[in-house]
Amino acid sequence: MKKFIPSQIFIEKDALKYKLTHEIIEKFKNNNIPIFEENFKKTFKKLNEQQFFAISKKTLILSVNKNKKLETCKPSADYQFSLVSGCPGICEYCYLQTKHACSPYIKVYVNIDEILDNIQKYIDNNRPKITTFELSSISDPISVEHITGSVKKTIEFFSTQTYGKLRLVTKFTNIDSLLNINHNNNTKIRFSINTDYIINTFEHNTSSLEERIESAYKILSSGYNTGFIIAPIIVYEGWKKDYENLFSYMKRKLEEFKNKEISFELIQFRFTLKSKDIILKRFPKTKLNLNENERLKKWGPYGYYKYVYQKEISNELKKYFYEKIKKYFPNSKIEYFT
Template sequence: MNLFIPDMAYIDPKSLKYEAGRLAKENLEKLNVPIRETNRVTIEGKTPSENYVKSKRTIYLTVNKQKELRPCRPSADYQFALSSSCPGHCEYCYLQTTQGEKPFMKVFVNIDEILQVIQSHIDKNLPNITTFECGSITDPIALEHLTGNLKTCVKFFGDSQYGRLRLITKYDNVESFLDINHNKHTKFRFSINTRYIINKFEHNTASFEERIEAAKKIGKAGYPLGFIIAPIMIHDNWKEEYKDLIYRLKSKLGEYKEEITFELIQHRFTATAKELILTRFPKTELDLSEETRQLKWGPYGKFKYVYPKEKSSEIKEYMSQLVKNNFYDVKIEYFT
């Protein structure tokens, strides 16, 4: 897909003290993106929906001064951020309720300081391996062409004896990672789904075929490879669509003989998320019927609506068998 080009870029002046900040500004200028050097982002839409759309076209270069990283179970030991939010407009996104009415993209340019924090967490956990997730609140590949920060991270972890990196993406901009000496210390996971779900609900992301092609390139480059199938939705002909997804993936990755992991996540939503989704996407065709779901207590202190036990069990059994029957060396890390 085409690389994301924002409509407006705000730059905190202190960001220009950093090499990555200066590089990002140069890249934005080459793309003819309007720039304002200020530490205040102004988005003035007439409606919440307009604020959302404008925010998704706006970036803010700034710094991340976080010193203590948050845990990130079950994906990794810790999570860190190279940016927040992303250009995608996924109607079901679990970040809908965490990034406010105006989820513009913060791009953190103090990469050396971020890596120092990561190293401190590795040192505290010696001699154990410490794993880090960098895709919890963003899609790190979606904005990589502006900073090159993720490539810097992959090189860092390639040289790290005790640190490992995991990332997740719905984008296909992977060429800059194919010639790195990564030492298999970075795991790429691609978020995939049926054509119906991608086309219907995952706006401004790479297509079904583009993601699978990108995964093939990453696998060929020797990286550990995984897939998140999320959210798994029950809809007309859902079993055949997921079968088609797995068969297509299998045909593309036929030469990849290393272990492939899968994370399987059923569709869920909270009452707060439902309200916000209906505000931002008033014509959504997401199944947000509370009457056909059951409540489950979430890890962040909120109830969420999930499929009832019998349907959840059906999804788990069907998807698990489908995956296990079609790959040479496969591990299902979890179903939730």
């Protein structure tokens, strides 16, 4: 797919102090892309929900991340941090519809040296234990890596760490700049994958399955620890056949790495009433099944009730995926099913 190019760029005042801001401006100064030094939300505050969402997904905001306290990120890692907030992908089910409902735009944090200095303090304070960090909890930083170069710099930072490990996940394929750098086996790159039906129906403006597997091949060839997240797992007519076709296709394309331990993380589709409301406003014709009466109600970690599959369906899914993954990838590791 074509790399993301913003329709407009907004620069927050504090961001003007940082080198990365001016490097990004330089990249786009000859592209006839409007660049504003003003507040994005105030500029577009009169738009309705769909209009604001649509323009946000085409907008790049250069900002400063001042948050020094990192949130935990179980079961993926000990902590999470961000180089970017949001992404140009338009996934109808995205859980950020709830957590970042008012900020669907792509925000790049330009103070990367300060962010990494803060990470260093967390690593040092936890020595001699190894501390793991998730980079993709509220964003897909690979989606704008061709603009920022921040992921490359972060991987190189972690390559020097004895007690720090990095994890990230993506639906995009801007990974060529990461292939010939020293990662020192301290970074794990995972690809979010799903059936063609789910990608084509719900994951708009993201890379195709074929592109993701091709990029996974490159990452494996470069010696990275590599894994796959199947999320969200959605039950629909023909889901078993489609998921088996997915595993069969992956096995053929990645046969060269059959003896390498590749990990899988499995996440079922869930939603909250708040996310349901936002999804229906933004995607009124969505094919997502958002009927909470067919679901099991559970208390979620972010202060909302979430609606998950009934136990019978959940148990069937877990059994099916464990069997198929072991069939096609016998040396793989399933990190969790949730």
